[in-house]
Amino acid sequence: MKFIKNSGLLICIAGFAFFVGSIFIGDHNxxxxxxxxxxxxxxxxxxxxIKNAEQEIVGKTFSSIQLSSTIxxxxxxxxxxxxxxxxxxxxxxxxxxKINEEWSKVIWTSWSSTHKDFTYPLLQATINSPVxxxxxxxxxxxxxxxxxxxxxxxxxxxxxxxxxxxxNNKLFQHSATNRGWGGIVxxxxxxxxxxxxxxxxxxxxxxxxxxNKISLSLSGxxxxxxxxxxxxxxxxxxxxxxxxxxxxxxxxxxxxxxxxVLFFQVAFAFLIPELLVRFNQPWYDFKxxxxxxxxxxxxxxxxxxxxxxxxxxxxxxWGIVLTVIVVPVMVYFLGKRWYCSxxxxxxxxxxxLGDPYRHLxxxxxxxxxxxxxxxxxxxxxxxxMTGATLYSYFSGATSILGIxxxxxxxxxxxxxxxxxxGVIGTGFYPILGNRAWCRFGCPLAAYLGLVQRFKSRxxxxxxxxxxxxxxxxxxxxxxxxxxxxYAQKGQNIVRSSCVGxxxxxxxxxxxxxxxxxxxxxxxxxxxxxxxGKDEIKLQV
Amino acid sequence: xxxxxxxxxxxxxxxxxxxxxKNSDKRITVISGETDHFFxxxxxxxxYMGHMKFEHTxxxxxxxxxxxxxxxxxxxxxxxxxxxxxxxxTGGDSIGxxxxxxxVGSKPNKFGWPGQDLDxxxxxxxxxxxxxxxxxSPSTKRAVIVGGGLIGVEMAEMFLxxxxxxxxxxxxxxxxxxxxxxxxxxxxxxxxxxxHVDLRxxxxxxxxxxxxxxxxxxxxxxxxxxxxxxFVGLTAGVSPNIDFIKNGKIETNRGILVNExxxxxxxxxxxxxDCAEFHQHPTGRRNLEQVWYTGRMMGETLAQTxxxxxxxxxxxxxFNSAKFFDIEYQTYGWVYSELKSNENEFYxxxxxxxxxxxxxxxKTSNALLGINTFGIRMRHEVCEKWITTGKDMNHIMEHLKxxxxxxxxxxxxxxxxxxxxxxxxxxxLKAKKRDWKRIFVKN
Numbered sequence: 001m002k003f004i005k006n007s008g009l010l011i012c013i014a015g016f017a018f019f020v021g022s023i024f025i026g027d028h029n030x031x032x033x034x035x036x037x038x039x040x041x042x043x044x045x046x047x048x049x050i051k052n053a054e055q056e057i058v059g060k061t062f063s064s065i066q067l068s069s070t071i072x073x074x075x076x077x078x079x080x081x082x083x084x085x086x087x088x089x090x091x092x093x094x095x096x097x098k099i100n101e102e103w104s105k106v107i108w109t110s111w112s113s114t115h116k117d118f119t120y121p122l123l124q125a126t127i128n129s130p131v132x133x134x135x136x137x138x139x140x141x142x143x144x145x146x147x148x149x150x151x152x153x154x155x156x157x158x159x160x161x162x163x164x165x166x167x168n169n170k171l172f173q174h175s176a177t178n179r180g181w182g183g184i185v186x187x188x189x190x191x192x193x194x195x196x197x198x199x200x201x202x203x204x205x206x207x208x209x210x211x212n213k214i215s216l217s218l219s220g221x222x223x224x225x226x227x228x229x230x231x232x233x234x235x236x237x238x239x240x241x242x243x244x245x246x247x248x249x250x251x252x253x254x255x256x257x258x259x260x261v262l263f264f265q266v267a268f269a270f271l272i273p274e275l276l277v278r279f280n281q282p283w284y285d286f287k288x289x290x291x292x293x294x295x296x297x298x299x300x301x302x303x304x305x306x307x308x309x310x311x312x313x314x315x316x317x318w319g320i321v322l323t324v325i326v327v328p329v330m331v332y333f334l335g336k337r338w339y340c341s342x343x344x345x346x347x348x349x350x351x352x353l354g355d356p357y358r359h360l361x362x363x364x365x366x367x368x369x370x371x372x373x374x375x376x377x378x379x380x381x382x383x384x385m386t387g388a389t390l391y392s393y394f395s396g397a398t399s400i401l402g403i404x405x406x407x408x409x410x411x412x413x414x415x416x417x418x419x420x421x422g423v424i425g426t427g428f429y430p431i432l433g434n435r436a437w438c439r440f441g442c443p444l445a446a447y448l449g450l451v452q453r454f455k456s457r458x459x460x461x462x463x464x465x466x467x468x469x470x471x472x473x474x475x476x477x478x479x480x481x482x483x484x485x486y487a488q489k490g491q492n493i494v495r496s497s498c499v500g501x502x503x504x505x506x507x508x509x510x511x512x513x514x515x516x517x518x519x520x521x522x523x524x525x526x527x528x529x530x531x532g533k534d535e536i537k538l539q540v
Numbered sequence: 541x542x543x544x545x546x547x548x549x550x551x552x553x554x555x556x557x558x559x560x561x562k563n564s565d566k567r568i569t570v571i572s573g574e575t576d577h578f579f580x581x582x583x584x585x586x587x588y589m590g591h592m593k594f595e596h597t598x599x600x601x602x603x604x605x606x607x608x609x610x611x612x613x614x615x616x617x618x619x620x621x622x623x624x625x626x627x628x629x630t631g632g633d634s635i636g637x638x639x640x641x642x643x644v645g646s647k648p649n650k651f652g653w654p655g656q657d658l659d660x661x662x663x664x665x666x667x668x669x670x671x672x673x674x675x676x677s678p679s680t681k682r683a684v685i686v687g688g689g690l691i692g693v694e695m696a697e698m699f700l701x702x703x704x705x706x707x708x709x710x711x712x713x714x715x716x717x718x719x720x721x722x723x724x725x726x727x728x729x730x731x732x733x734x735x736h737v738d739l740r741x742x743x744x745x746x747x748x749x750x751x752x753x754x755x756x757x758x759x760x761x762x763x764x765x766x767x768x769x770x771f772v773g774l775t776a777g778v779s780p781n782i783d784f785i786k787n788g789k790i791e792t793n794r795g796i797l798v799n800e801x802x803x804x805x806x807x808x809x810x811x812x813x814d815c816a817e818f819h820q821h822p823t824g825r826r827n828l829e830q831v832w833y834t835g836r837m838m839g840e841t842l843a844q845t846x847x848x849x850x851x852x853x854x855x856x857x858x859f860n861s862a863k864f865f866d867i868e869y870q871t872y873g874w875v876y877s878e879l880k881s882n883e884n885e886f887y888x889x890x891x892x893x894x895x896x897x898x899x900x901x902x903k904t905s906n907a908l909l910g911i912n913t914f915g916i917r918m919r920h921e922v923c924e925k926w927i928t929t930g931k932d933m934n935h936i937m938e939h940l941k942x943x944x945x946x947x948x949x950x951x952x953x954x955x956x957x958x959x960x961x962x963x964x965x966x967x968x969l970k971a972k973k974r975d976w977k978r979i980f981v982k983n
Contacts, residue, residue: 169591172590253948363596463920464859471586502947519976522980
C-alpha cells in the first residue's frame with residue numbers, strides 16, 4: 001500500500017513537471033499573415049508600432065517570453081511617441097481631431113489588466129511546439145498523470161488510515177500542512193500560477209493547449225486560459241473529493257456535501273456554460289450570484305444577455321432573483337452553508353483541495369475584528385462599484401462624481417477579483433488556511449452572513465454540559481471561529497461567518513455540536529446555563 | 541481589597557477565578573507550577589498526535605489574564621501556613637492570602653509496583669507528562685499500558701499514531717470493567733483490538749525491569765510472562781495530588797475533605813475539583829469525582845460563595861462522555877457495571893457491533909434511570925428531562941427520536957430499537973417523529 005501511495009506521488013509530480021515544463025518548450029514564428037490577422041483583429045492603428053513590429057517581429061522566431069516582451073517594448077515605445085505628439089498638439093493649442101486621432105493610436109499595455117488581451121492572440125496563433133502537435137498525448141502526460149497519480153496517492157489511505165474515524169494525525173507535524181517548507185513551496189507554486197493565469201496567459205500557451213481537445217469537444221472553441229483553469233479546478237476538486245470520501249467515510253453529512261458541491265462545480269460552473277457556448281448562447285454560471293459574480297451588471301454582460309433572446313433574458317432575471325430572493329430565503333431556512341459549502345465554487349475548492357489546510361486559520365480575537373471590518377468594506381466596495389456601473393449604463397455617463405467608472409471596475413477586478421480572491425485566497429491556502437477569501441474578502445459571504453446572523457433558523461447547537469474544552473472544534477474551524485468559547489459555556493454558535501462545513505461537529509470527541517435548522521426561538525442564548533446543574537442559575 | 545489566592549490553574553481553579561472576577565473586584569492570584577497559562581489537559585493527546593499545537597489547547601488567549609486582572613504566578617507551593625495566612629513557594633518566596641482555594645488536581649496512581657519510578661514509566665496527566673512521552677517515544681518500539689480506563693485508551697491511541705506497538709494490560713475480564721456493563725465492555729474491547737492493540741484481560745502488572753541506564757526495558761505480569769517494552773504507561777486511575785497538604789491543619793482523607801460549600805475544616809480555605817473529597821456528597825454521588833465538568837461546576841459554585849452569595853454545590857444528574865478510538869460514548873444518569881436489585885435493562889446493539897444503546901430502568905415503575913450510548917450522540921437536555929422527571933420506558937421509546945443528536949443525514953436507528961423493544965416486551969409502540977417543540981420547551 002505504501003508502495004502504491006509513493007508511486008502515486010511520483011506519477012503525480014511527473015504530471016505537474018510535464019505541465020510546468022511545457023512552458024519552456026516550443027517557439028513562435030510570426031508569419032506576415034498571422035501578424036496582419038492580429039493587427040486587424042486588435043484594431044491596431046499605430047503606424048509606428050506596425051512599422052517597428054514588421055521589422056523586429058515578423059519572420060523571426062522567438063520564445064514566448066521574448067516575443068511577449070518585445071511586443072510590449074515596441075508598444076510602449078510607440079505609445080510614448082503618440083503621447084508626445086498629443087502633448088505637442090495640446091501645447092500648440094488645439095486641433096481636437098488630431099489629438100483624438102493620436103489617442104486612438106495609443107496601445108494600452110498595463111501588466112495588470114490590458115497587456116494579456118493585447119499579446120495573447122498573437123502568441124497563441126504563432127506557437128510551434130510538440131504540445132500543439134500532440135494535444136491528446138500532452139493532455140495525458142499532464143492532466144492524466146497528475147490525476148492518476150493523485151488518486152493512487154490518496155486511495156491507499158482507505159487501508160493505511162485504519163478504521164473509519166477522525167484521522168488528523170501529524171497535520172501539525174508535517175511541513176506541508178504546518179507552514180513548513182512544504183507549505184511554503186506549495187504557496188509559491190500557487191501564487192506564481194495565479195499570476196501567470198490572471199496577468200500573463202501569453203506565457204503559458206502550451207499548458208493551455210494541453211486542454212485544447214477537451215475544449216473543442218465541449219464548446220467547439222479553442223481552449224483559453226479560463227477553460228484550462230476550469231478544467232484544472234474540476235480535476236483538483238474531483239481528486240480531493242475522493243480524499244474527503246475516504247477521510248469522512250463514517251460521516252454522511254460530509255459525503256453528501258462533498259458530492260453536491262462537486263456536482264455544482266462540474267455541472268454549473270464548467271459543463272453547462274461550455275455547452276451554452278456550443279449552442280451560441282452566453283457563457284453563464286447559473287449558481288454564481290452577485291456580488292461574488294461582480295461582473296454580472298457590467299455593460300458587456302448585460303448587453304450580451306439582452307442580445308441572447310429569451311434565454312438571455314431569463315439569465316438576466318434569474319441572476320437578479322438569485323441575489324435578491326433565492327439567496328436570503330435559503331439562508332433563512334438552511335443557513336449560509338447552502339451556498340458557501342454546498343454550492344459555491346470557491347467554497348468547493350476550499351472544502352476539497354483546501355481541507356488539509358483548514359486548521360491554519362487564525363482564531364485570535366484580533367483576526368475576528370479585522371475580518372468584520374474588511375469583509376464589510378469589500379461588500380461596500382462591490383455595491384459602490386456596481387452602483388457606478390449601473391449609473392453609467394443607464395445614464396450613459398462614463399464617470400460618476402469625477403471618477404471614471406471603468407477605473408472603479410478595473411480597480412475592483414484587479415484588487416478584489418484577482419489579487420484577493422485568487423492570489424491570496426487560494427495561493428495562500430498553505431499559509432492562511434483554506435478560507436481566507438471567504439472569511440475576509442467575499443462580498444457575497446458578507447451579505448449571506450448578515451442574513452444568517454440576524455434572520456435564520458440555522459445554528460450550531462451545543463449539547464448541554466458535555467464540552468471538555470479540548471479545542472478540536474476551534475482548531476479545525478476553517479473560518480477561524482473560536483467554537484470552543486461558545487461550546488464550553490453551553491452557548492449555541494450563531495456567527496455570520498459560519499459556512500456550515502460541519503467539521504467542528506465531526507471532530508468533537510464528545511458529541512457536543514450539531515448543525516441544526518430549528519425554530520428561531522431560543523436560537524441565540526445570551527445567558528447560557530450549563531445543563532446538569534441544579535443550583536441557582538448562573539449568568540455567564 | 542480581599543486577596544483570593546488559587547493554587548492550580550486547571551479547569552477548577554480557573555473557573556473559580558473567572559467567576560470571582562465576573563462577580564467582584566477582588567484581587568485574584570493563580571499559582572501554578574505546571575504551565576504559565578490555563579490549558580485543556582483533555583487535549584494533551586491531540587498535541588502528541590499532531591491534531592493540534594499546544595497553543596490550541598488554551599481556551600483563552602494570553603492577553604486575557606491581564607485584561608481580567610487575574611495575576612498568574614509560576615511556582616510550586618511548598619507549605620500552607622493557615623495561622624498567618626501565607627504560602628511558602630519553593631525558592632523562598634512567600635505569598636499572603638485572605639482566602640485560599642486549593643485546586644491542585646490529581647496525579648496518576650502508583651500501587652507500589654517494583655520499578656514504578658524508573659525512567660519511561662509514567663502516567664498522562666500533566667503537561668510535563670506529555671513532554672516526557674515525547675522524549676521517550678522516538679526510542680520506543682513497544683509500550684505497555686497498565687490499567688484499562690479512559691487515559692489508558694488515549695495513551696494507546698497516541699502511541700499507535702506514531703507506529704509504536706501497544707500491549708494493554710487490563711485487570712478485569714473486559715475493558716473498563718469497573719464502570720461499563722459487560723455488553724459495552726465487550727463492544728469497546730473488540731474495537732480496541734480492531735486497532736491492533738495487544739489487549740490482555742485478567743492480566744496484572746507484577747514488576748517493571750530496568751536496563752543499565754535505569755529505564756524500563758520490560759515488564760513481568762503476575763503470571764510471570766515477561767514483555768519487552770521501552771515505555772510503561774501507568775493509567776490505573778488518579779488520586780488527589782495533596783502530599784504537600786497532608787499532615788497540616790487541613791483535614792484530608794484520599795482528598796481534601798470539604799462540605800457542600802466546598803469549605804475545608806480551616807476557615808477561609810476551600811478545595812474543589814479533582815483534589816476535593818466530600819465528607820458526604822450533597823446529592824449522593826461519589827465523594828470523589830475526578831471529571832472535567834464537575835471541576836467547572838464546583839468553580840462556578842465556589843465563586844458565588846467567595847463573592848458573598850453562599851451557595852451549596854448541587855450537581856444535577858450524573859453524565860459523562862468519552863471517545864475510544866473512533867467510537868464516542870455518552871452516559872446520562874446511572875448505568876452501573878452490574879444491575880442493581882431494583883433495576884431492569886434494555887440493550888440494543890447494531891449488527892456491526894460498534895453502535896449500541898443501553899437503558900436501565902426501575903423494575904416496578906419502569907422509570908428510566910440511566911442511558912449508555914456508543915456510536916449515537918444523544919441530546920443532553922432531553923435525556924436529563926427524561927431521567928429527572930422519571931419518564932417510563934414507553935414514553936422513552938415513543939420519543940426516542942427527540943434525543944438523537946447525530947449530525948444531519950446520519951442513519952438513525954430508533955425504529956430498529958423500538959422494534960426490538962416491542963418484540964421483547966410484547967408492546968406495539970411506535971417512535972414518534974422528532975418534534976422541535978418538545979425538544980426546546982423547557983420542562
